[in-house]
Amino acid sequence: MKQFVVIGLGRFGSSIAKALSAKNFEVLAIDENEESVQEMEGTVSQAVVMDATDEKGLRELGIKNFDTAIVSMGETIEDSIMITLTLKEMGLRHVIVKAKSDMHSKILKRVGADRVIFPEREMAAKLAESLASPKIFDFIELSKTHGIVEMVAPKKLADKTLDELKLRTKYKVNVIAIKRKVPITKPDGSTDFKEEVIIAPGPDDELISGDILILLGENSDLEKIEKL
Template sequence: MKREFAVIGLGRFGGSICMELSREGFNVLAIDMEEDKVNEFRNIASHAVIADTTDEQVLKELGIRNIEHVIVAIGENIQASILTTIMLKELGIKKITVKAQNDYHEKVLNKIGADHVVHPERDMGKRLAHKIISNNILDYLELSDEHSIVEVQAGKKMAGRSLIALDIRAAYGCNVVAIKQGNEINVSPSPDAELGADDILIVIGADRDIGRFERSLADD
């Protein structure tokens, strides 16, 4: 059986999730209070309905209890987001992902049992900031408050040198977990592997260590 998802809130964030899950072939129940937004997804999602998800009876009638993973992507109405999350928890939904508007909202969502809380605007801002800071940073993913994983282009300073010569782990406290060379990904690369300027290193570590690594080895 195909995995089933529900997306509540069809703004830019929820709408993009709904579109991508549907494109990947999953069954998606798309829900919003506004008719025009629902109409946009009638031919994209498996089902698209106008509904108030703060009403427990409405959720039951939608058969939400049969859905494995619900994404709450309600926009600026924090109260509706919180109430919807509470209702979903009470109905026994296995996994609930919720979009948070701010840190206070996130704290409340964590207390009421959201399985995963996301800050799409904040996280995108951090990723963009890291790209702006260094010409070598291609992508950035926050793993926790203090640890991240980044894609770093080797560039001129690292080209022609091996991982063992760069001594990244000892010198900076970071770990190179993979190297992308063209369309190939070399997981757990040999320390003797020589890097090319266009190679991409997948580096994991504490933010402060990654920062030192960027500043020392990134091209000017």
């Protein structure tokens, strides 16, 4: 079984730790904030309160025996650099680090980071790609409480305009885009379909049976729409 250590339990770090744990991997979560660590107890294999810049403490936890480390230190750029350097010097095979800027990324690579990530950029790119192609994604987590979901519009919403539905008022969700199949006539007279994407639809846009909705909102509110 693969072993992962997640250092820094902010929004990104905690989400990664939970996702890996849900896949039944062994996950060690580390943060100096006791409250953040307590939230992870029972979810991951082990959650520890400690200063991850403490090399001795990391060694005592047997970090060098883990397969991969994910470093997500939030605002502390210097700490993420020092931790990355320490992990590589300890012989950790694969170190992934969250960067805040291009310069930060360059420094992390120079001190040995195997992969540098920009979660916000990557998420935006994924969303843009999904809107431009027929590929369907189920859910993108924006935070612990908010997300973007792509779903078939419930039948109850069909043949009504967004103004009539008032989804933002009733359910507190925003319609980012509508995707639908539009019939076209081919040169030989036969009918085919092409995908149409309406980005930032207006109040007069009407939903049609079979439309795909891309919605932004709190997870609990999105679930209410799914159950309609």
